[in-house]
Amino acid sequence: MCGIAGIVxxxxxAVDPNAPKRMCDYLAHRGPDDAGYVFFHHGRGPGGQGAHWLRFCDAEFRHINEHLPVFGGEYAQTELAERPFTLALGHRRLSILDLTPAGHQPMCSPDRLLWIVHNGEIYNFPELREQLQSRGYQFRTRTDTEVILALWEEYGSDCLEMLDGMFAFGIYDRRDNTLTLARDRFGVKPVYYAVVDGKLVFASEAKALFASRLVKAEIDPATLVEYMTFQNTLTRQTIWRGVSILQPGEMLQVRPGSGTAVRTRRYHASAVELAGESVEEDQAARLVADCFGRAVRRQLISDVTVGSYLSGGMDSGSIxxxxxxxxxxxxxxxxxxxxxxxxxxxxGFDERxxxxQLSHLLQTEHYDVVLHAGDMPAAMERLTWHMDDPRVGMCHQNWYVAKxxxxxxxxxxxxTGG
Structure with a gap:
């Protein structure tokens, strides 16, 4: 996973030029491999709205981004102080596809009219990439992020229905001065946001909003009661006062500096379509096996080593x-x-x-960890910090397995979800 953040x-x-760096520092655990920032000034110029922009890398990753100035350096501070920048995007990267500096984010289109910060994975990006190449698009990276940029250039927000994957991204289109936030249809990847003091602040985690110093870390009592009752919140409101979360299959749009309100809408409405005719059981089994197999294989596309969790159940065993x-x-x-x-x-709670037995049957290289009394309470404070709420369920055990x-x-x- 990666971390995205921004202020509009x-x-x-003008936005606080140091806020994106503070926000991304709180997302460093999501993206330990790279960090970058871009700022936009929305005065009119030869290139239209947002004609002036500045791009920086984090000093920690200067060895990766040798062509970019360092955020915090003398040049950066001088330039940021001279202009009232009204949009800033930040990104912390976990490198999975295209490990080269070409995958650095925020990423832009060749004409620099589209800019994106992206967290997640688009599983059908190879097919989408081929379609775009057939239309003459020339790619500079092997990332799925660049595919989103190209799709947006071609189809605008209509491309969201074309994406099969788990994602959360912010994309700024200088052509019409519009920032769009979008979340995948199942809500796997989060986007938290708040509107305060004439600013829209967004990030992958609520704590990053607090790091902006625009949003206060205050509990909303009514939503906390809802959360403690249902172990979840049923609307976009979170347990943090004034902090919302984009809903699954939802997008948010706003125009920096325009004085207009934030607009949200559903781009995808889940629906179940029943087949017009029944199929035999063996045919249904083949169809499910084929669909499931393709889904797993397309999630193995990676430039780094991939493993899998394995319990004694059918879901992870099938994967x-x-x-x-x-x-x-x-x-x-x-x-x-x-x-x-x-x-x-x-x-029966211990499935080791x-x-x-499944590992032996499937010939995997298998490892396990055993939790003892006291291990879960020992992890609770750290997990609460990571999850931004008093999470229950399997996250404590999963954290130890992830380690x-x-x-x-x-x-x-x-x-998950199986």
Whole structure:
């Protein structure tokens, strides 16, 4: 995953030029491989709205981005102080596709009229890339991010329905001075935002909004009651006062410096279409197997090592069965429990034995971690900081398994939702 952040002036007053850096520093755990920023001044010029822009890299990654000035350097501070910049975008990168500096973000189109900060993965980007190449588009990188830019140039926001994947991105179109935030149709990747003091502030995590110093970290009591009742919030309102989250399949648009309000709308409405006629059971099984296999294989496209979580259940086991046909000796990881003093049905909570049997059957390179009494409370404070709310469920166990997996791979498939 990556981290995205940005500030948009709605009333034309300048944004704090140091805020994007502070926000991205709070997202460093999401993107340890690179960091970048771009600022726009919305006075009119030869290039139209947003004609003047400045682009910087983080000093920590100067060795990667040798052609970019360093944020915080003398040049950056002088330039940022001279103009009232009204839009700023920031990005922390986890490099998975195209590990070269070409994948740096914020990324722009060749004519520099479109700029994007993107978190996630577009699974069907190879097919979309081929379609665009057939129309004459020449790509400079191997990233799925550049494919989004090209699609936006060709189709505008209509391209959102073409994307198969998990994503959250902000894209600024200088042609009509519009910033668009979009979230995938299942809501896997988050976008938090707040409108305060004439500014729209957005980021991948709520804590980054607080780092902007525009948004206060105050609990909304009514939403907290809702969260504690349902273990979730049922609207875009979060437990933080004034902080909203973009809904699955939703987009937000705003024009920097225009004084207009923020507009949100659904670009995708989930619907189930029943087949016109029934199929035989064996035919249905083949169709499901084919669809599932293609879904897993397209998620294995990566320039880094990919592994998978593996429990004793059908979901992760099925994923590993398919992934193992593509990756030899696939790394798999399981979390178990020390049930020495446990009796009855709780004995079944530890799936290590079943996972080991699946690993042997599927010939994976398997590792596991055992959680003991006290391990979950020990992780609670840190996980609450990462999750931005009092999360329950399996995130404590998953955190320990992820720590184990990070020693061997950079990306892990999971059966979440299975």
């Amino acid at each position: 002036s709605l009333d034309g007053r 590993v069965a398919v992934a193992g046909t593509v990756i030899d000796r696939l790394h798999t990881f399981t979390g178990g429990f020390d049930l020495t003093n446990v009796n009855g049905i709780e004995q 034995r079943m996972a080991e 184990l997996a990070s020693r061997f791979v950079k990306v892990c498939l999971a059966g």
